[in-house]
Amino acid sequence: MDQDYSIAKEIKHLETFGSALDAFFQECEEKNLFKRIPPKETPETAAKRLADGYYLMRPCGCKFHAEETGAIALELFDLLKTHLPEREEDLAHIQDSFVSGKIEVVDFLASVFSNIDNDITKIISEYDLAEDLTTFFAVYLARPFRAKAARMLIEELDLEVWHYGYCPVCGHWASLSHIANKEDNRRTLWCLHCGTHWRFPRIKCAYCLNDDHELLEIVSPVSEESFRIQVCKKCRRYIKEIRSDDPVDQVSFDTVYLGMAALDYSAKDEGCVQDSLLTVRYDNPKGNKSLLYRQKTNSHESQMKAV
Template sequence: MQVFFKTTIKGVIYMSDSAANKDYLKLHKEIAKQVNSLIDQVEFANLALIDGYLQEQVKQKKPIASVIDVPIDAKQFFGFVQQIAEISVGNQPHLQETMDAITTALKTTDETEKFIEATKCLNSYYFADFAERNSLNGAIVQFLAEMAYRPYIKALAKLLDEKVKFEGYNHNMCPVCGEKARLARGAEDGKREACCTRCDTVWEIQRLQCPHCKNEKHEDLKYIVAGDDENRKLYVCESCKGYIKIVNLKDQLGTPSFFIIDLETIHLDMVASQEGYGEEAESNSKVM
């Protein structure tokens, strides 16, 4: 039996205690609620899904959204952008000018189509160029695009859930949208499941293994608990310096929003960074 080290970080300041973060969470919860309400408006009438082909992509660990062209109606997408923008301005009025500038720039069909294609493949170069051309904040532009795209990728995930099996996938990227695993939960029989914070897909990962580099050396794997909350903690790997957040959702009522849980546990990301884990640390470990 493998034994894991556990480190407890005392004196952690929870971001959720600050007024600014409560406003931040309120905004994102409203956006998440709106995104979920838009899923039923998405239709994939012309999307041909061949079960065997899709299952082969999962076997080869290729995110399904990267090998099929998700059909998006430009007019509908623009409407989603406007709705997300309105919610953002309702919570943060100072964004009015920025949101107006973005929607004005998207009013041409050609620009909207480019915007959609960039969103599908997370083309940050396009968003940076779009922002520069229109004197906008690139991060806000990309966020708005991503939130408007989520009803589509969530609808696709919901559709694929009935067609594709993810048994044996055990990868650190979502098998549907390709988002890197950030969150995991306990499952039946002591198993562990990764939970996509983008499209809500759930798949099994190995419990006694780093989800990123597959390291199984028990001396390299440990838990870090921030404060006294044992239900939300970090599972870190000393080999690749990667981590994933482990949450206990057994007592939570209703269907959880992994996106919101990810935001509510942002203090764990801060602890991970302070302790030397994360993408920057992973990159450094590869060149050392």
């Protein structure tokens, strides 16, 4: 990392981008997004699913309003063009692929929403799109839909029973961890894909649930210890983490997440594995390579010990 580089400054610089994303999500909340929303179980069945480690969202069979989806995609392109001017050309190329009708945006959304990342990979290579930006677009296009479904699915449920590093709602691995300085170092994980957050033990790997502190390392820039990664020496994965005086509900997770991108380089230096953002923990054991890191259920006692 460049010596003058500061994550705090980068986060400050990204505040307007983060606020624009928040405003975009809020606008989307008012829209009629789904033709068919994910099925919802009774509170008792859903609570049992959570207690057993199964996330709530069943995305297959969901349908979206094509017109609303098109309008949302256009708004998102405008927002990205404003805040990522250096990527204008790449963005225009992605947008053209939709506008020209080569890719139907509502079909693209369906693939993202159902976690069919092979479809996305195929589109990226077929139309020669920038992979990082297309993935970013995919995640943020699906976010309002997932967030709306998440709110509906977690109503009346207590997420305190959830002890895993993947999202209790949509099954994606947590994208950011927050340690609350003023609340006994309480740790919260955040899902980039649906905006859900949940409590998690502080000394534990979100991926393999390793809780041996000798195998967990905190790596941070020397002068910015509040911005760091927790590296697991057991599974070679990592999670970005912010220590903050602000309580969870006052943190703009998107801004912090985007501002901490430079720490991915530190993780590479540590020899960590880097997953695609689209990786989800599937229920189907044959369905996903990330099951190499399948999580075992720990007893409640050992979970709480490390909090």
